[in-house]
Amino acid sequence: MSAPMEISFSAPPPPPDAACTVVATPALVPAAAVSSSSPSPPPQQQQAAAVVAPSPADDKVLVSVEVLLHATSAARHSDVQAAVERMLEARSLSYVDGPVPIPADNSFLIENVKKIQICDTDEWVENHKVLLFWQVKPVVHVFQLSEDGPGEEPGEDDTLSTFNEWALPAKEFDGLWESLLYEVGLKQRLLRYAASALLFTERGVDPCLVSWNRIVLLHGPPGTGKTSLCKALAQKLSIRFKSRYSMCQLIEVNAHSLFSKWFSESGKLVAKLFQKIQEMVEEESNLVFVLIDEVESLAAARQAAISGSEPSDSIRVVNALLTQMDKLKSWPNVIILTTSNITTAIDIAFVDRADIKAYVGPPTLQARYEILRSCIQELLRVGILTYPQGGSVPCILNYSTLREKQHCPEAAEPNGSFHLSSLLYEAAELCEGLSGRSLRKLPFLAHASVANPSCCDASTFMHTLIQTAKREISESRG
Numbered sequence: 293m294s295a296p297m298e299i300s301f302s303a304p305p306p307p308p309d310a311a312c313t314v315v316a317t318p319a320l321v322p323a324a325a326v327s328s329s330s331p332s333p334p335p336q337q338q339q340a341a342a343v344v345a346p347s348p349a350d351d352k353v354l355v356s357v358e359v360l361l362h363a364t365s366a367a368r369h370s371d372v373q374a375a376v377e378r379m380l381e382a383r384s385l386s387y388v389d390g391p392v393p394i395p396a397d398n399s400f401l402i403e404n405v406k407k408i409q410i411c412d413t414d415e416w417v418e419n420h421k422v423l424l425f426w427q428v429k430p431v432v433h434v435f436q437l438s439e440d441g442p443g444e445e446p447g448e449d450d451t452l453s454t455f456n457e458w459a460l461p462a463k464e465f466d467g468l469w470e471s472l473l474y475e476v477g478l479k480q481r482l483l484r485y486a487a488s489a490l491l492f493t494e495r496g497v498d499p500c501l502v503s504w505n506r507i508v509l510l511h512g513p514p515g516t517g518k519t520s521l522c523k524a525l526a527q528k529l530s531i532r533f534k535s536r537y538s539m540c541q542l543i544e545v546n547a548h549s550l551f552s553k554w555f556s557e558s559g560k561l562v563a564k565l566f567q568k569i570q571e572m573v574e575e576e577s578n579l580v581f582v583l584i585d586e587v588e589s590l591a592a593a594r595q596a597a598i599s600g601s602e603p604s605d606s607i608r609v610v611n612a613l614l615t616q617m618d619k620l621k622s623w624p625n626v627i628i629l630t631t632s633n634i635t636t637a638i639d640i641a642f643v644d645r646a647d648i649k650a651y652v653g654p655p656t657l658q659a660r661y662e663i664l665r666s667c668i669q670e671l672l673r674v675g676i677l678t679y680p681q682g683g684s685v686p687c688i689l690n691y692s693t694l695r696e697k698q699h700c701p702e703a704a705e706p707n708g709s710f711h712l713s714s715l716l717y718e719a720a721e722l723c724e725g726l727s728g729r730s731l732r733k734l735p736f737l738a739h740a741s742v743a744n745p746s747c748c749d750a751s752t753f754m755h756t757l758i759q760t761a762k763r764e765i766s767e768s769r770g
């Protein structure tokens with residue numbers, strides 16, 4: 293068995309609208325092929341795009357372009373794909389992350405397409421180079437969101453449900469991937485590992501010669517986004533692999549419910565659950581993600597049963613679950629996603645050998661700043677925060693722009709953006725040690741303590757945010 297890949301997810305993220313451009317790594321495309329003396333695009337255009345791999349034929353860089361159809365659209369995906377490819381061809385701009393406007397005169401696209409988005413190039417941010425249209429081969433993924441919401445298998449007698457089930461890509465997870473902010477490029481690496489694992493399976497690589505598996509383990513402190521990242525990854529893969537798998541499903545196993553007080557029923561629940569999963573994976577055009585959150589609870593339950601402090605029934609249930617998972621992993625169209633809040637080794641066969649292991653740590657300064665920035669922009673968008681100077685909504689500077697301006701403050705225009713951003717930076721600095729989950733609650737807590745919540749100007753709010761951060765930090769340190 294090959295050594296697991298350890299990926300660290302704790303470093304700062306790129307700002308969502310980062311001033312970054314995209315090139316392939318030298319390993320993918322000769323640097324000369326993409327290094328460019330061309331001028332950088334203006335900041336609003338300088339964003340990241342998803343580079344998957346170079347095209348072998350012409351050394352072009354493959355960039356993912358996701359095309360979301362309207363819920364009501366009945367257009368054939370292949371027609372939309374062709375139309376988007378033609379539209380992109382006609383667009384001689386540099387490839388940057390973020391939305392691509394749909395030309396107003398393209399009635400077919402206007403009618404059918406809700407958004408077009410270039411994705412996932414934050415790993416190339418540091419290269420500060422421009423990816424021009426002639427260097428790119430866009431890979432267009434057309435999809436529609438399932439609006440069904442989670443299907444639940446209710447437990448008997450009002451017990452917790454055993455699992456939740458989503459058809460992917462689901463409306464519920466739209467934007468989740470983008471909202472999770474980590475070290476530059478690491479989400480992409482996770483995506484690539486999973487994509488490679490699926491490709492190896494699909495091409496029938498002999499596992500005796502090259503070994504790999506389709507088990508992902510995200511571990512780290514609570515509240516760092518592990519569960520969300522698993523769901524977002526499943527969503528991304530379902531979009532990227534849409535052409536190969538006609539159906540994608542996510543099953544979230546509720547391990548706690550299996551150890552309910554109805555132990556005698558638990559064996560039956562496990563059997564029922566896995567029978568359902570089995571039916572799904574037998575259809576080879578289905579791609580099935582099985583999420584088992586907080587796997588350490590299974591190991592702990594088994595340990596407690598062995599030591600006699602829990603009913604011996606529980607060991608049967610845990611063992612049944614583990615055996616079923618072990619069996620499941622041999623199916624080519626299954627990806628097992630697991631999380632753990634502990635960082636020590638987990639004594640569970642199907643995760644201790646996970647090939648895709650990632651430590652997800654508390655957000656760094658840049659990540660904290662960007663998480664808070666996304667919160668503030670949302671509050672400005674809905675008008676809960678107002679801007680004293682009136683006019684258009686002020687932009688809170690992204691992290692790298694702010695850092696540049698901090699170094700040469702004379703370049704900072706006195707328009708309030710820099711001022712607001714500096715206050716936000718101060719709050720982000722204070723929040724060291726808070727999880728992503730706590731950070732996303734902070735603006736809410738701050739709002740609850742402002743003097744006049746119905747009319748809250750952004751600058752006053754920032755000061756309250758700083759006070760709230762101080763309070764939260766001192767409380768979290770006890």
Ligand SMILES: Nc1ncnc2c1ncn2[C@@H]1O[C@H](COP(=O)(O)OP(=O)(O)O)[C@@H](O)[C@H]1O
Pocket residue numbers: 471472473474513514515516517518519520521631655659663727728729730732
């Ligand atoms: N790095 C991050 N970037 C953005 N949001 C985050 C981050 N980490 C946590 N969050 C927020 O915290 C919420 C809770 O995360 P969750 O996935 O439940 O964490 P975990 O499973 O690690 O306990 C997420 O929905 C997300 O809004």
Ligand SMILES: [Mg+2]
Pocket residue numbers: 515518519520585586631
């Ligand atoms: Mg979790």
